[in-house]
Amino acid sequence: MSEYIVIGAGLAGAATAWALTARGENVTVLERHTPANARGSSHGSARIFRYAYPDRLYTELVLRARSLWDEVERVSETTVISPTGALDHGEARHMTRLIDVFDKVGVDHEVLSASAAQGRWPQFTFDSEVLWHPDAGVIDSELAVTTMLDLALRSGRARILQNWEATSVARQAGGGLKVTSAMGEVVEGSRVIVAAGGWLPALLTSIELPIGFLASLPKFEVRQEQAFHMPYRDVNEYGQLARAWPTFIHKSNELSAYGLPGGRDVDYRGQKLAQFNGGRVLGSALDQDGCITSEMRARMVEYANRYLPGLIPEPYAETTCLFTNTPTEDFVIDEADGIVVVSACSGHGAKFAPLLGEFAADLATGSGTAPDQFHAKC
Structure with a gap:
């Protein structure tokens, strides 16, 4: 037994x-x-690894989790987290609280104006000051x-x-x-x-x-989230990127969106984009249908047109994923x-x-x- x-x-x-x-x-x-x-x-192959939380408990737990990930990678001789850095912006992103937590916990970070960030990451359009923390990355889930x-x-x-x-x-x-x-x-x-x-x-x-x-x-709420992979514009004839893409979280009063490099299962050639908690509410995972809606596709294409000039706003891959929310x-x-x-x-x-x-x-x-x-x- x-x-x-x-x-x-x-x-x-x-x-x-x-x-x-x-x-x-x-x-x-x-x-x-x-x-x-x-x-x-x-x-x-793509989940965001980040430290930015307005709740200090979660940031401290990420630090503890990172040590355990290091142990997983060490004993398995396998890399599961790729470094990319992360950008946070938007008037609803609790920037002051994020910065305060980083200062207290000791997470390496930098705060930039929208124009300064635009100069460093021209593939983005920013609508607020920007928080950058370089130790973030992408987990191959x-x-x-x-x-x-x-x-x-x-x-x-x-x-x-x-x-x-x-x-x-x-x-x-x-x-x-x-x-x-x-x-x-x-x-x-x-x-x-x-x-x-x-x-x-x-x-x-x-x-x-x-x-x-x-x-x-x-009460647990299960959502069928929808994610869209859009190709990078600045790619040379050998498929190499002109500049590295970080992960990002953007929270405006209109939309909460996130994005990250898509990883191996979409040929590393695009950014994965989604609206946070924008999917259909299900009774449970048993009710999922794996369908992408034209409304959400149009919403994310519009978002890419407005905020991500470094992408071609045409999804080349799409997927659904379950969020189980409290x-x-x-x-x-x-x-x-x-x-x-x-x-x-x-x-x-x-x-x-x-x-x-x-x-x-x-x-x-x-x-x-x-x-x-x-x-x-x-």
Whole structure:
């Protein structure tokens, strides 16, 4: 009998499996499809790694997560984060608070006027002062998942069951827990970590958690986000860029947008753009259709025309991705009676993945806890 069962093989689940096996624990990972598959939140080669948060807690946690990413890269001999630097701008971006947090925590940064930033990054158009922090980058999300799972498997203490759809978590009369699949298969263990992403809202109804704990969880909102890859203009005959592209977050009173270099799965030849929380609200991940709307495509083309003169405003690739949001955009990482719920959500969890795995492992083994801000509000 495996000691620990992890439901979900996205970033949070893979990180939890690695953290537990690194502590000498046995782990079974249950994945309804395949690790980092396109129906979830961890697929593809491009997620933003940044330090800019108006909440000091999150910036401090990014610093801790970066050390763990360094360890992942060291022991696996694999690069999962590529440095790009990051730009933040827009009148709704809380610039004063971001700068204050950077000053207090000690994150390297620079503040530029819109005109000065325009001179340095002519591929952008800025509508406010600009915050630059050079240590940001891009996470290859799918590679990060497979790397952490490989590390767990390498320990000899993990197994991964793919195409295994968990439908319930129940308590056994003699102690311990059992997870049942849609096909009637059963996996037993003493602790269960639920890292099911967009499938969490539907799965929660079939998990034997205390009523009070369930009632204290925030309302989860699953969105089917849409992202568009647009090609760079300044490319020579050898496909080389004339200038490097950073990641960016732009929050105006009209639109919250973000962008980053698209990575290997779109041939490195364009910037990935999306409106933050602009997608359709779903009941759960079960309701996704993977469709791109003409309205959102037109909105992002218009955005590129207005703010990104360095791009050809014609998408050459498009994709959808699930965001599982809480009302405060905080994570939920808490435990009740041997079941740990990990919702590394609201569209900004990727950068924290190995640290979230540590928190989940701490809760599951009883050796530690997660920040109070991530606890269910009992």
